[in-house]
Amino acid sequence: MKILYAAKIQVLFCLFLFLISVKITAQSDACSAAPLLTVGATCSTTAYNVSQTFTNSTTDAPAPCSGTSYRDGWFSFTTDASTTAISIEGTSNRIMGLALYSGVCGSATLTQVACVIPGTANAALINVAVSTSTTYKLRIIRTNNANVNDMTGTICVYKFVPIANDNCSGAISLTANASTTCASSTSGTTVGATQSIAALTCAGFTGTADDDVWYKFVATGPTHTVTVVGATGFDAVVDLRSGACSGSTLNCSDATVGGGTETFTTSGLTSGTTYYVRVYSFGSGTYGNFTICVTTPPAGPANDNCSGAVAVTVNPSSTCSATTSGTTVSATQSQASCAGTSDDDVWYKFTATSATQTITVTANTLYDIVFQVFSGTCAGTLTSLGCIDDTVGTAAESVTLGGLTVGTTYYMRVYSYYGVTTDQGTFTICITTPT
Numbered sequence: 001m002k003i004l005y006a007a008k009i010q011v012l013f014c015l016f017l018f019l020i021s022v023k024i025t026a027q028s029d030a031c032s033a034a035p036l037l038t039v040g041a042t043c044s045t046t047a048y049n050v051s052q053t054f055t056n057s058t059t060d061a062p063a064p065c066s067g068t069s070y071r072d073g074w075f076s077f078t079t080d081a082s083t084t085a086i087s088i089e090g091t092s093n094r095i096m097g098l099a100l101y102s103g104v105c106g107s108a109t110l111t112q113v114a115c116v117i118p119g120t121a122n123a124a125l126i127n128v129a130v131s132t133s134t135t136y137k138l139r140i141i142r143t144n145n146a147n148v149n150d151m152t153g154t155i156c157v158y159k160f161v162p163i164a165n166d167n168c169s170g171a172i173s174l175t176a177n178a179s180t181t182c183a184s185s186t187s188g189t190t191v192g193a194t195q196s197i198a199a200l201t202c203a204g205f206t207g208t209a210d211d212d213v214w215y216k217f218v219a220t221g222p223t224h225t226v227t228v229v230g231a232t233g234f235d236a237v238v239d240l241r242s243g244a245c246s247g248s249t250l251n252c253s254d255a256t257v258g259g260g261t262e263t264f265t266t267s268g269l270t271s272g273t274t275y276y277v278r279v280y281s282f283g284s285g286t287y288g289n290f291t292i293c294v295t296t297p298p299a300g301p302a303n304d305n306c307s308g309a310v311a312v313t314v315n316p317s318s319t320c321s322a323t324t325s326g327t328t329v330s331a332t333q334s335q336a337s338c339a340g341t342s343d344d345d346v347w348y349k350f351t352a353t354s355a356t357q358t359i360t361v362t363a364n365t366l367y368d369i370v371f372q373v374f375s376g377t378c379a380g381t382l383t384s385l386g387c388i389d390d391t392v393g394t395a396a397e398s399v400t401l402g403g404l405t406v407g408t409t410y411y412m413r414v415y416s417y418y419g420v421t422t423d424q425g426t427f428t429i430c431i432t433t434p435t
Contacts, residue, residue: 029053031060031105031137034074037157043089045154048073050140052148060106064099064141065115065208065284075138077157079130085194087160088126088138092153095144098124098285101137110137114195114210116285117143122153125285127160127211129194163192163213168245171214171276174294176224182293188213190234190280191287199280200239202252203341203419207237207282214245215277217294219269223332225295225421227263228253228279234288238262239278247276251333251343254282255418264343264419265297267304267332297330297421301346304331306378309347309411312429314357320430324348328366328415328424338372338387341419349411352404354433359388360398361414365425368417369397375410382411389417400434 028034029051037046050073063069079086090098097117103109113136114128130136142151165172165188175184190211199209217224230236235258240251253262269275281288303310303326313322328344336342350357361371370389374382388399404410416423 028074029055031074031110031139034076034137037075037077037138037155039077039079039083039086040156040158043087043156043158045156047154048075048140048152050142050151052150061101061110061137061139062112064097064139065112065117068143069097069141070145071142071151073140075140075155076135077138078135079132081132083130083132083159085127085129085160085162086157088155088157090124090140090153090155092122092151094122094142094151096122096124096151096153097141097143098126099139099141100126100128101139102134105137116210117141118285127162127192127194129162160192162194163189165213165215166193167196168214168276171216174215174217174277174292176217176220177293177295178220180225180295180297182227182295185291185293186215187289187291188215188279189287189289191289193287197246199237200249200252202237202239202254205254205282207254207280208284209237209280210284211287212278212280215279215292216274217277219271219273219275221271221296222269223265223267223297223300224269225263225265225297226277227261227293227295229261229291230259231289233258234290235260235282235286236262236290237280237282238264240264240266241276241278245276250275253419255420261420263421265332265421267300300330300332301327303347305334306347306382306411306413309349309378312348312350312431314350314353315430315432316353318358318432318435320360320432324429325426326414326429327426329426331415331424334413337370337415338384339370339389340368340415340417342370342413342415343419344424345413345415347411347413348429349409350431351409352406354406355404356400356402356434357404358398358400358432358434359412360396360430360432362396362428362430363394363425364427366416366427367394367423367425368392369414369427370417371397371412371414373399373401373410373412375408378411385410
C-alpha cells in the first residue's frame, strides 16, 4: 500500500509540474467575453480548445484578412506602459489563423491590427507594433473546414524588441556600386520586423508588409539598379522611395516567388540625394533572409527617350528588305507602361508612305516583346495608336495599322514585358507596306 501511495504522489507531482509549465485557460466563443492572457517577457504558452460547439464570429468582429473562418475562439491581453511591440505564437492540431484587434467588440471601433492566415501550416506567428497600456482582442481561427472536431493547441503573447531597421528612421546605409558588379552587397533579414506602412500594389500584386525593413543609399548618378536575392522560400517585394520615409514610390519589383531575384533600374535620380528601399515578404506571417545590392548600369542607349528616337526605313512592299536592329540593354523607363513593365523602353520613328503599314518586332535576345505606336510629337502630346502584346517568350509581335497619314512621322517604343534586367536584349524592327 505504501508503494501505491508513493506512486500516486509521484503522478500528482508530475501533473502539478505540467500545469505550471503550460497554463490552461478556457478561451471564449465570443469576443466580448474573451479571457485575459498575460504578456510575458518570453513565450509562456497557454493551452486552448476551440470547441466543435463554437461558431464563427460574424457580428462582433470584421472578417479576417483572407481565407474563411469556420469557427473561432477569443483571448484578450493588455500591454503595459513600456510595451511597444509584441510577438504572438500559436500552434494547432488544425489549419489555423490569427487575427489581432483593437477597440470594442461588436462595434465599428473594433479594428484589425494584424492578421496571418498561413493556409497550410499548423502554426502561426504575428510580430506587430502595439500601443502602450492598451487592451487587444486575439482571435484564433480555424480556416480549413467546418468538420465536427475540436481545434486544440497553444498560444503565447510576449514582448520583443524589433530589429534596428524595422522602421525607415533606422534605415541601413547601402553602398552604390560604381558598376554593374555587386562588389559591395548587404545581408538582410525580416525576422523580428513589424509593419511600418501599408503594402503597395506592384506588378498587379499586393502582398502583406507585416515584416518590412528599410535601407537607404545616396545616388551617385541619374540611374541605379536595386537587386534583392531572396533565400530559399523568401518571396521578396522591393519598394524604392524618394523624399521622406513615407515619400512617393519611384519603382518596385514583385516579379518572382520564393527564393527568386527581384531587380529594377530607375532613372531620373539626383546625385547626392538619399533614396529609401523597403523590403518585405509577400505572404503574411512569413519572414526570411536576403541580400541587397545597389549597382550603376552603363549609360543607356541614345534612343532611351523619345527625343532620341531612331528612324526606321519603311519598305515599299510586304518584303522586309530593310530592317533596323535595336537593344533595350541599360535602357530606362520613359513613361508608364501600356502592358507589363516598361522599365527598359527604347524609341523609334517612321514616316508613313501609305495609309496602312505593318510593323513587326522580332526578338533576338529580348524576352517577351511589347511595343506601342504613337501619333503626335515628343515635345508635345503623344497619343497611343496601339499597344501590341499578343505573344509571349521569344515570339515576334506584329500589327497592321490603318488610317495613317502619308508623310506624317509616327513614334514607337519597344520594351520587355517583365521588369527584370535579364529579359532585356536585342531585337529587329521591320516596317512594310501591304500590297
